[in-house]
Amino acid sequence: MSQTDEIDDSSAPLIEHLAELRNRLIHSVVAFIVGMVICFTFATPAFNFLTAPLCEVLAERGQDCDLIFISPQEGFFVAIKVSLLGGFLLAFPYIGLQMWRFVAPGLYKSEKGAFLPFLIASPFMFLLGASFAFYIVTPLAYDFFLGFQQFGAEGEAVAEGTAPLSVVFQGSAQEYLNLTIKFIVAFGLCFQLPVLLTLMGKAGLVSAEGLGNVRKYAVVAILVLAALVTPPDVITQVILFVVVYGLYEVSIWLVRRVETKREAELRAQGYYDDDEFDDPLMDEFEKDDTR
Numbered sequence: 594m595s596q597t598d599e600i601d602d603s604s605a606p607l608i609e610h611l612a613e614l615r616n617r618l619i620h621s622v623v624a625f626i627v628g629m630v631i632c633f634t635f636a637t638p639a640f641n642f643l644t645a646p647l648c649e650v651l652a653e654r655g656q657d658c659d660l661i662f663i664s665p666q667e668g669f670f671v672a673i674k675v676s677l678l679g680g681f682l683l684a685f686p687y688i689g690l691q692m693w694r695f696v697a698p699g700l701y702k703s704e705k706g707a708f709l710p711f712l713i714a715s716p717f718m719f720l721l722g723a724s725f726a727f728y729i730v731t732p733l734a735y736d737f738f739l740g741f742q743q744f745g746a747e748g749e750a751v752a753e754g755t756a757p758l759s760v761v762f763q764g765s766a767q768e769y770l771n772l773t774i775k776f777i778v779a780f781g782l783c784f785q786l787p788v789l790l791t792l793m794g795k796a797g798l799v800s801a802e803g804l805g806n807v808r809k810y811a812v813v814a815i816l817v818l819a820a821l822v823t824p825p826d827v828i829t830q831v832i833l834f835v836v837v838y839g840l841y842e843v844s845i846w847l848v849r850r851v852e853t854k855r856e857a858e859l860r861a862q863g864y865y866d867d868d869e870f871d872d873p874l875m876d877e878f879e880k881d882d883t884r
Contacts (some may be wrong), residue, residue, distance in 0.1 A: 617691040624687040629680030636672035639679055640766075643773055646731040650739055651762070660766040667767050674770055678777075685716055711792045715785060722784030725836070726776040734776070734829045776829075779822040783837050787844045794848030801849035804841075811841055 632639060648658035662668050693712055743760040793799045804811075819833040
């Protein structure tokens with residue numbers, strides 16, 4: 594066989610994998626576009642649903658829930674952003690299935706059984722984090738922000754020196770949507786921490802002892818993350834820090850369980866032997882040391 598034939602034979606599997614990857618990506622993009630089109634037809638009800646935290650806070654303060662468009666095209670871009678978020682959520686199960694079908698043929702049976710639970714847990718944890726942000730964090734944040742309005746008990750202007758001053762919230766629909774999506778995505782991604790670290794622990798890339806040893810550095814990193822991905826209010830930053838640090842501790846516990854299970858399996862298969870490294874000289878030394 595010539596050298597050219599050997600090169601062609603070795604490149605054939607790579608070309609096949611690239612072709613399959615292209616097909617999986619095309620299917621994923623088509624699914625995302627279909628989901629986006631579906632959500633675009635329901636963009637107004639979806640946006641009204643996303644404004645629920647703000648409207649509840651305003652209602653408690655006796656104000657109307659009114660958002661405005663500050664540019665003619667803002668309404669269209671709001672519908673597009675709602676469609677992008679909704680289309681991704683609708684298409685994510687199918688996209689995850691395409692990822693699994695591309696990766697699964699190259700995995701052993703044991704590796705499939707180990708990877709599949711994490712593929713299922715990832716969207717669940719994202720939805721859990723998004724729900725936590727939408728129903729708990731977002732109302733607290735908007736209640737904090739709206740506390741800086743200035744108006745009297747009867748809605749009259751507040752006098753500042755000699756000039757009347759009234760500062761009342763008249764929010765932009767696009768700015769509100771951007772902030773709300775930022776909350777949802779930030780907490781959804783942060784809730785992926787146990788899934789990611791547990792998967793890395795199962796692959797042997799991290800250990801529970803190692804994660805525990807870098808705990809003080811993790812605290813600093815989480816504080817920086819909370820300052821970057823949340824608005825500049827202390828309440829939201831503290832909530833995100835507490836939640837992410839709690840998830841970090843949960844990750845350590847999960848990795849320790851993975852290690853314990855792996856050690857038990859190795860012992861059952863005979864790879865672990867407590868007497869394997871017994872040394873008579875070491876035993877005698879230990880006896881002399883205890884005298």
